[in-house]
Amino acid sequence: xxxxxxxxxxxxxxSGDISSVxxxxxxxxxxxxxxxxxxxxxxxxxxxxxEQARVADKSRAQGNQNxxxxxxxxxxxxxxxxxxxxxxxxxxxxxxxxxYNATVVDKFNQAGVxxxxxxxxxxxxxxxxxxxxxxxxxxxxxxxxxxxGGSSGGSAAAVAADLCAMAxxxxxxxxxxxxxxxxGVTGFKPSYGRVxxxxxxxxxxxxxxxxxxxxSAEDAALMMNVMAGIDLKDSTSADREVxxxxxxxxxxxxxxxxxxxxxxxTEGLSADVEKSIRExxxxxxxxxxxxxxxxxxxxxxxxxxxxxxxxAEASANLSRFDGVRYGHRxxxxxxxxxxxxxxxxEGFGDEVKRRILIGTYALSAGFYDAYYRKAQKIRxxxxxxxDEAFKEVDVIAGPTSPHTAFGIGAKTDPVTMxxxxxxxxxxxxxxxxxxxxxxxxxxxxxxxxxxxxPDFGESKVLNxxxxxxxxxxxxxxxxxxxxxx
Amino acid sequence: xxxxxxxxxKIAHLARxxxxxxxxxxxxxxxxxxxxxxxxxxxxxxxxxEPLAHPLDMVQRFRADVVTETNTREQLQDLAPESQDGLYLxxxxxx
Numbered sequence: 409x410x411x412x413x414x415x416x417x418x419x420x421x422x423s424g425d426i427s428s429v430x431x432x433x434x435x436x437x438x439x440x441x442x443x444x445x446x447x448x449x450x451x452x453x454x455x456x457x458x459e460q461a462r463v464a465d466k467s468r469a470q471g472n473q474n475x476x477x478x479x480x481x482x483x484x485x486x487x488x489x490x491x492x493x494x495x496x497x498x499x500x501x502x503x504x505x506x507x508y509n510a511t512v513v514d515k516f517n518q519a520g521v522x523x524x525x526x527x528x529x530x531x532x533x534x535x536x537x538x539x540x541x542x543x544x545x546x547x548x549x550x551x552x553x554x555x556x557g558g559s560s561g562g563s564a565a566a567v568a569a570d571l572c573a574m575a576x577x578x579x580x581x582x583x584x585x586x587x588x589x590x591x592g593v594t595g596f597k598p599s600y601g602r603v604x605x606x607x608x609x610x611x612x613x614x615x616x617x618x619x620x621x622x623x624s625a626e627d628a629a630l631m632m633n634v635m636a637g638i639d640l641k642d643s644t645s646a647d648r649e650v651x652x653x654x655x656x657x658x659x660x661x662x663x664x665x666x667x668x669x670x671x672x673x674t675e676g677l678s679a680d681v682e683k684s685i686r687e688x689x690x691x692x693x694x695x696x697x698x699x700x701x702x703x704x705x706x707x708x709x710x711x712x713x714x715x716x717x718x719x720a721e722a723s724a725n726l727s728r729f730d731g732v733r734y735g736h737r738x739x740x741x742x743x744x745x746x747x748x749x750x751x752x753x754e755g756f757g758d759e760v761k762r763r764i765l766i767g768t769y770a771l772s773a774g775f776y777d778a779y780y781r782k783a784q785k786i787r788x789x790x791x792x793x794x795d796e797a798f799k800e801v802d803v804i805a806g807p808t809s810p811h812t813a814f815g816i817g818a819k820t821d822p823v824t825m826x827x828x829x830x831x832x833x834x835x836x837x838x839x840x841x842x843x844x845x846x847x848x849x850x851x852x853x854x855x856x857x858x859x860x861x862p863d864f865g866e867s868k869v870l871n872x873x874x875x876x877x878x879x880x881x882x883x884x885x886x887x888x889x890x891x892x893x
Numbered sequence: 894x895x896x897x898x899x900x901x902x903k904i905a906h907l908a909r910x911x912x913x914x915x916x917x918x919x920x921x922x923x924x925x926x927x928x929x930x931x932x933x934x935x936x937x938x939x940x941x942x943e944p945l946a947h948p949l950d951m952v953q954r955f956r957a958d959v960v961t962e963t964n965t966r967e968q969l970q971d972l973a974p975e976s977q978d979g980l981y982l983x984x985x986x987x988x
Contacts, residue, residue, distance in 0.1 A: 507965055507971075643954055715931055766931075768907050785945075
């Protein structure tokens with residue numbers, strides 16, 4: 409039962425085939441069996457999960473028909489949760505218990521969802537492999553020697569290996585979509601502002617966005633129906649009506665205009681990934697979609713611009729960790745400055761410190777125009793490229809990542825790691841919705857297809873992804889069948 | 894653009910980070926590598942381009958000036974490494 413989608417589990421609970429308590433216990437058993445190998449969870453909440461499941465079962469008996477009622481979920485450990493520690497993958501917050509819930513957490517609680525625990529992640533969401541976590545790397549369920557991607561690697565690995573039915577993630581430059589691609593699951597980053605950022609520990613505030621990691625596009629739509637919406641506590645949450653994202657899933661892709669960016673099929677792309685993506689696009693064509701080559705001429709500048717904007721915003725956001733109000737404080741500080749410096753240097757890992765340094769430099773006196781302002785201008789060019797493209801196409805499709813999951817410890821140079829997100833980062837800079845869905849394998853490792861929509865075009869993206877999952881079975885493949893866990 | 898060790902130490906101070914003597918060289922190399930990547934931005938002329946600070950074309954919302962939060966001072970201070978009598982304790986700053 410644990411391998412089923414949220415939609416299937418919901419139907420099984422409605423028909424009385426299984427209770428939420430039974431289902432929750434099955435996932436907890438699976439976590440306790442597999443987490444030693446995967447390291448996908450930082451915290452597991454056996455008792456409160458079973459209590460939430462009992463409440464859900466009672467509520468269902470009383471007529472509650474919420475499709476997510478009693479479904480077991482895992483939250484990325486970046487979402488604040490009362491009563492459960494929220495570490496953000498950092499020593500800085502290794503024992504932090506938030507006094508409030510993130511809005512996303514509140515919304516899932518109100519829907520009657522069961523929280524199984526909190527998933528591992530790159531420290532402060534800074535990484536593309538989950539290797540920067542203070543709690544150790546997550547392992548890819550398809551091959552334990554490979555990374556699961558990052559930063560939402562724990563969530564993606566947990567969904568792939570059936571340690572939960574669905575999970576939350578966050579995506580600043582690809583942190584939902586790239587791990588979804590590496591782990592063979594569905595990962596959706598909504599438009600900037602579609603989901604509240606309240607209580608989601610900030611990395612880069614003009615780029616961060618929360619979204620679902622799950623087993624199908626249909627499940628992503630069900631989760632989005634809960635997650636999306638304006639939140640007065642987040643002044644950047646969008647004041648726009650929330651659609652029923654399940655309502656348009658069954659629309660045909662006949663006549664759908666799919667843009668293929670020529671810049672995403674150049675020498676950096678591995679041949680096996682290209683082959684699978686081309687085949688996926690032919691599937692769309694066979695179903696009546698129209699493929700059209702498009703031009704995103706500034707896409708090669710997205711990684712450089714991102715590595716100014718994101719670190720600059722991060723250096724400001726992470727200045728709150730001062731050893732005074734919460735988080736790690738060093739022993740026996742000599743004076744205030746010594747306390748700040750040693751608390752931060754002991755509490756943050758190397759990658760986080762590097763990004764704080766880059767951001768501090770980019771914002772420092774005399775360099776602002778050359779770096780931050782320049783990056784914002786490039787950001788405009790990238791956004792303009794997408795605006796132009798969406799005059800001619802409905803969605804844009806290509807590879808999520810240039811290759812499949814790489815080995816743990818294989819990429820030690822930060823710049824090489826940064827280039828991992830070459831196809832996903834521009835989408836964050838422009839604030840657009842994007843999804844990664846399974847589209848094939850190479851050497852038994854999953855390949856992700858990336859579909860991007862225009863501003864607030866989540867329905868179109870989810871519809872296109874769902875239709876692909878109706879005429880292919882890639883999303884149903886399981887790691888255990890290919891020698892994984 | 895290449896940075897030297899003194900510049901890295903200055904930035905570290907601005908960011909209130911301590912970098913040990915042993916690590917300074919490696920950090921300097923890494924930061925220089927990243928700045929080289931960033932410098933690709935210089936290849937494009939952006940003279941007449943309006944900067945984009947934020948993906949949403951929106952203005953800040955206003956709300957009525959009324960209290961919306963309850964006082965959670967004790968809960969918040971429970972998180973502090975050191976507090977006393979409702980105050981956060983830090984090393985002495987005034988002689």
